[in-house]
Amino acid sequence: MVEKKKVGIYIFPHVTMMDAYGPLQFFAMVDEFETFTFSKTSEPVMSDAGALLTPHYGFEDCPKIDVLVVAGGGNVLPQLKDQAVIDFLREVGEQAEYVTSVCTGGLILAEAGLLDGHRAVTHWTYAELLDSYPNVTRVDERVCISGNRITGGGITAGIDFAISVIANVVGEPAAHVIQLLFEYRPAPPFNSGGPETAPQFAVDTVRGKVAEIASDLWEHVNSKERVA
DSSP: OOOOEEEEEEOOTTBOHHHHHHHHHHHTTOTTEEEEEEOSSSSOEEOTTSOEEOOSBOGGGOOOOSEEEEOOBSOOHHHHHOHHHHHHHHHHHHHOSEEEEETTHHHHHHHTTTTTTEEEOOOGGGGGGGGGSTTEEEOOOSEEEETTEEEEOSTTHHHHHHHHHHHHHTOHHHHHHHHHHTTOOOOOSSSOSSTTTSOHHHHHHHHHHHHHHHHHHHHHHTOHHHHO
């Protein structure tokens, strides 16, 4: 019997639930995967949707991870500034077969140096922040595959991301089966999924919602302390 790949999804207080649990739902149906969540401790964390999430493991008892998945959130600054988090994810990522993220989870990976030398993507409102990490090449893609690094764009890209991870780790036939099982054939009612097609009022509104948080992130990623 082939040993299952251990897929570990990192969650944290105020994580965007769909970033983590969208992919988890897909991964849970893959026979070749053993999927679990982990956080700094095994205590429940509150998602940004107000749902209480209970990680399977904390850092102290987290199993070996073959596929590291880092979810995102509206404000990942506390994660970027938590050296224990960055150090643990760096250690896990350096040993993992695949290092991956959804949405602003890409910024956490970049902070840990796990995207150095790779192309990567994050949520469009935070995309330029990746340019502050000189060893990371920012791209504008739904899902970016760069060697054994797989990064997904904002939130709902986590579904396309999950299918891409399955295709790369297990094989395309398995990805076809999972996509069909979930009847994933998106047909959105509006063409507002990206800033290039959304009406200007929507773009302005979204930028406004994240402006204050993004300002704090800019200050952090450009700080002398981080660069040093």
